[in-house]
Amino acid sequence: MRLHRLRITAFGPFAEPQEIDFDSLSGAGIFLLHGPTGAGKTSVLDAVCYALYGSVPGSRQAPGTSLRSDHAAGDTPTEVTLELTAGGRRLEITRRPEQDRPKKRGTGTTKDKAQSWLREYDREGAGEGGGEHWRALSRSHQEIGEEIEQLLGMSREQFCQVVLLPQGEFARFLRADEAARGRLLGRLFDTRRFAAVETLLGDRRRTAEAKVRAGDEQVLHTAQRLAQAAGDSADLRAWPLPRHQPGDPGLAEAIRAWAAVARSCARERLTVAEYALAAVEGRHAAAQRAAEEARELDRLQRRHAETTRRAALLAEAAPERERVRALLDRARRGALVAPALELRGAAAGAHMAAAHAETVARSVLPPQYAEAGTEQLATLEQGLRGDLGALGAARRAEQRSAEIRRERAHLERESRAAEEQQQETAEWLGRWDAARAGLAGRVDAAQQAATLAEQLAGKLEPARLHLHAAERRDAFEADAERARGELLTAREESTAAREHWLELKETRLRGIAAELAAALVAGEPCAVCGADEHPAPARPAPGHVDSAAEDAAHARFEQVEERRADVERRLAAARQARAEAAAAAGEATTAELRELASDLSTRHAAAHTAAAGLHAARERLDRAEREHAVRSADRLEAEVRAAGRATRREALDEEQASLETELAQVRGDAPSVAARAEVLEDRVRMVTSASAALRRAETTAARLKEADGQLADAAFKAGFDTIEEAADAVLPEYQRTGLQHRMDAWQAEEAMLADRRGEQDTAAAAALPPADPDAAAAYADRAAAKLRSAGSAVDASRVRCAELDRLSQQAERELRALGPLRQAYERVARLAGLTAGTSADNERKMRLEAYVLAARLEQVAAAATVRLLRMSGGRYTLVHSDAKASGRGRSGLGLHVVDAWTGSERDTATLSGGETFFASLALALGLADVVTDEAGGMRLDTLFIDEGFGSLDDQALDEVLDVLDSLRERDRSVGIVSHVADLRTRVQAQLEIVKQRGGSVVRHRTAAGTP
Template identity: 65%
Template structure:
């Protein structure tokens, strides 16, 4: 990396545009960057870092986008000047130009107030002299990735190897192993080794969790074995816990004992079951024989009881048999009886129908015969035919009436339509004027709405500005009070500091005398004798008290500056808000805004009706045309209906004479026809009723004759006696079934009383069934108990066998897991530095960093030997720290004058500076090689040269000058006056009330 040109505008303490020509500085090899305290020497380096990484070095980087960007802008810069940093440099073989602008506020181009300008970045590349600069990207992310790839190092690495912060390396020398490890870890990116440690620790935790889960499962199986063993278990459950290596053997041994005990209990239960089965078989045989004897005795007794009951029912059997025989004789008379009953029912029905038909006839026809009634029916039908012929004329007359009613309805509708049309058309002019006025009103409202819309936004902005003005007025008063308080505190702090300084100067002799050593020359007079050294007086002030007061004074001044900036910002915002708001109050502006908004809403509402008003006028015009057309059509229909009504009147007159004749004395032709049809129907019904009565009377007489003959042949004296002897078929079947049952029962009883085994059993003593049953139930209960005990013993044995196999399977699965856990745990402990095999307690990351630190120490020693005239050598130490601390990142300085090594924390101020400088240069070389060997042609060293004596300063400058052999340029950032004499090429930063400026001096001339 080679820097060419840096341009800074409104950045840090620089108000105007400042340019640094690094090509001129590089030609000198070593150049001095100096200036008064607070002038902005470090800000030049911040600008380089900001251009490359869009951020300043970590110690000065603020958190948060707005706060960070605000901290970069110069407080001295005018409001219209943009904060910008532009850096031209060469990376590899590419010449690039990077431009950065942080987010910042600027005055609005229109109106008053300020707006926020977003952060901007631009990357350009110089192709050839003919082509010139070519834009590459405007994306922050793309530019950051491109620069990061070309540099090959992070911002932390760049700030450590290019902007060498001497104070950081002094702390690095005095730091412990943990602090050194953090810095080296950031520079060399050993996160992958820390990730290996974390990964192994994670694997160890995972493996441990799997082992514990396996142990938990094994203990769960052991618990189930204990539950299955129950009271028969003679061994207690193993007391081991998850993670105990001896858990698996203990569970397997305990399961084997429980399983053997269950086998023995099963054998005992099997022997007890065999004895119970023998007892139960003997009791069963006794019970079966007793039951058989009781059955036979009961069977014989039942036969005797049934025989006695059968003999008692014999009279009923004989009576049923006689009744059944008489009923079967009467069945031969049943057909004749049925025919006679049917004839009688038919005759009664015919007589009833005849009475009903004669009641509907006139009195003179009640005794008329069937033939005369039929003749009268035919005459009525002929008359009905003549009346039906007139029904067509009657229907046409009714149609004419309906048609005339429809014509009247149409006439009324047309009259209403003509009246409505005439009334609506009479108001047409007024209606049209009303619609036109609505359109004109809506158009005027639209114009008014546009005017009000242009007034609302300014009114709202003025209202917001008035509210902001009132709020900022209170803030301005508060900030003014804070500023006055800060100024008072600053004055008090400065007076305190000046007072302490004056008191210290008055007692400076005592302070110098405190540093006198007998025999050594005085720093003031040079004498080795100190006869009367000054003594400190009461209230002596030392340098620490003065420095503390000076720091307090500077802090108070910084607080005043911050309060002034805050007050100025509030005043500026207040002035802008007051200018926008004018002299109106918030209430007046709020009322004005509300009135304008209300009037605009009303005007907008009225304007929105323009389209509706136009459509209403169009609809009214269309309706007028429709009403005119409808009026003309109605008038035409009125004329046509007059002609049609006259024709209908003529036709109605012709039909009326024919209808008078057809109606007769009835109200209508239909009524007359219905009357004639009813008379013909009654005559026909009466003729049919007379014929049915005569026919049924003859059938009844014939039925009486056949019934008397059938009863005599069946053996009955009269038909009535035969009817009484008849029985329904169901009752006959019932008598037959009862007789069959009695006969079957008689045969069964005879067979049972004839059985020899039942008769022999009846002669024996009664059977004792209850005693045999009790004996059998006792034996059966004993058998069930023995069987249940055997089943339980076998089930327990089978369950324990299965659980034992499950425990063995869990142990087999747990073996590889435990082996893997032990292997991973050993590796994790080894890399974490907690293993006994790692005698130095060195972590893996620390081991890698120790190797890097050893390279850094070797590179630093090459320069340290020249700076110290061959006296000091920097070596790496991996000895363990005290108190059990981890080792690997120790640093010792070997003094060749004494041959002893001592810790870097014991170095003096001057020794610490050049040792840390050598360490910084060595670290820069190693980090550069680590980052891919990217060439770094420009280095900056910040402060620390004031602690060196002349000889050491010359040696250090010689070492820095030797860097020119690699075509490097070194910038020394210092305010030491002696360096201005030794280094001719200088970049001076001068501060003033209007901001700092940068000037270049080469060989005593200004540039």
């Protein structure tokens, strides 16, 4: 990576645009960046870091701080542009932070979102056009950040340690303990995956331990169920269930042995219960047979008593039986006469009805025919029917006359309706021209409104999109404000949790001796001193903190820290979303955009409403034109129909006059032919009815005489002396049926009693003493209760045996399944202890992450020694030390210096100030090389070294500059940030930061002082 050009505007102390040409500064290999305190030397490095990563190092990016220059004019935007070459590609990055600017309209300020641009120099395009050609790549913060980090192969933290070498921090790195070194190296080399392996194994160990404990608890639960299923017995009271806890040794063997004893006891109890059941079943069967015999004897004795009682009742009913038998015999003879009686009654009724009808029919005849016979009435009927037939032709003529009158009235109605229609059509056609002009005007107005609605619709949608973006911009701004407040709270909670954890950890370390003493076992060597005797082990002091409390505090700290990181991510997401929404919304305020969208929407709605009537207006115009054509044609057709109606009326009038003359002759005195015909028809009906009534009366009289003779013959044959006696003997059907049923019941009762008198077992039972079925049933019930009790005991024993067998099998399955879980737990526990550095197999107590970092530190020490030997005149060498730390400290990240003059190896903290500068500079350069290789070999052609030269004498300063100058062999350039005045005469290329009242400025100078 090589820097070419940096342009700064309104950034930090720089109010006006400043440009730094790194290409001209890098030509000498080493260049000096100097200026008074507060002028802005560090701000130049911040600008480089901000251009690459969108943020500045350390606390300068803390909430509440601003990158904008307080000296800059309000309308001058803060902007940083950096040109660099990385991975063989020349890029230009431009970034603007979120900042306030004056509103273009009105007073006050508005907030501009953060913006970023990434462009790439297109050599092919530049060759074709004859000038520079930059090709835009992206304007997304996220895409640009990912692209730069992928090209450089390092994060912002790594870049600030590798490219912007902070000497003070590396001096502290030399003197730091191994934990502090581990944190720095972990950030630079990204060993999170190894820490994740440690965490994963720890989680798996806890998970496996929980599974084993859960398995033990399940086995103990099954054992308790075994005890419940076994119940209480003397044998089991002598052999109680062992009281074990999860994880106790011998748990499986104890449960298996107790389950075998419980099953054996249950089988013995089942055998005893089955023997008792067999004895009770025999006694119960005998009691059942005795109860059944008692019930049968009681039934036969009650049957004999019932037979005796019913025989006495049948003897008492003998007189009534004789009376009923006589009534039935007389009723059977009367039934032979009943048909003749019914026939005679029907004939008498028919004759009376016919005689009455004859009297009524004769009463309506003319007086001269009141006593006429059948032949006279027939002659009269024939004459009347002849007169009625002669009226047929006159009736048809009268009907035709009525039809003519109806048709004539219909023609009159049609004429009147046609005249009204013609008048209405004439009026409508007179208004046609004015109506057509009005309809055409409405069509034109609706067409103009439709055109306006289309124009407004094209403006309305963009206005709504801008308004929606502005509303989202305001919402995201509120989200960012809330997230900033939550972040402050989260950071406070994180700091408090960390301090609490460290305090507990320190308290535990102070009492670690007691904790180690608690693990001592008599006769076994101490893990600390190795002694087999422990005469005075330490005791826990009041308030001692154990590992569980420390782990809980550490877990709380990690939880709060994770929440803080989550809040930071949400804050960054809210800021990004607000910036994108602000870009989409433009510079106008939400109220302005809402007012514009509302105005456009109102106008569009009005135009759309007006345009909505275009189709209806066109339809009305088309219908009116079609109606005009139809009415014009109807007027001509109506004139033709009027002429036809006049001709038809004249023909009907002539035909009506001819028919009236003919009908006047036929009607006579009657008002009409129909009235004349109705009089003749009434006379025909009267004569016909009287003739029929006379014939029916004669017929019914003959039938009545015949029925009287048949009735007299039937009564004589049935044995009755008179017809009246025969009529009295006839009974209704229901009475005869009731009497017959009574006789049948007496006969059936007599037959049943005869059968019972022949039953020998009934007679034998009557001779025995009375039976007692209730006592026998009570004895059988007591035997059944004993049988049920014995059966329940057998069932309970069988269920107990089956349940014990099932639970024993379940316990055995659970014990077998627990074996692999216990093996897996032991295996993962060994691995977790080894990677966490707590296992006895890990002699140096090195965690996996520390082991990986130790290898990286060894590489860094080797790379740093190359330059340290030169700067120290071959005296000092940096070496990595993995010596075991004292106490509970972790090993593997020690750093020592070897003094070639004395041959001794000592801690880096023993170096003097100048020697510390040598070592820290060499360490920084070596670390830069190793991190570069770790990042994929990205070449770092531009480095910055911040301070540290003031502690060197002239000779040491020359040696350091020679080492830095040797970096040019790898085509590197080094920028030195320093206040040392002697460097201004030794370094030719210089970049001076001049502090002024209106803001700092940048000047390129040489060692001679010329700009």
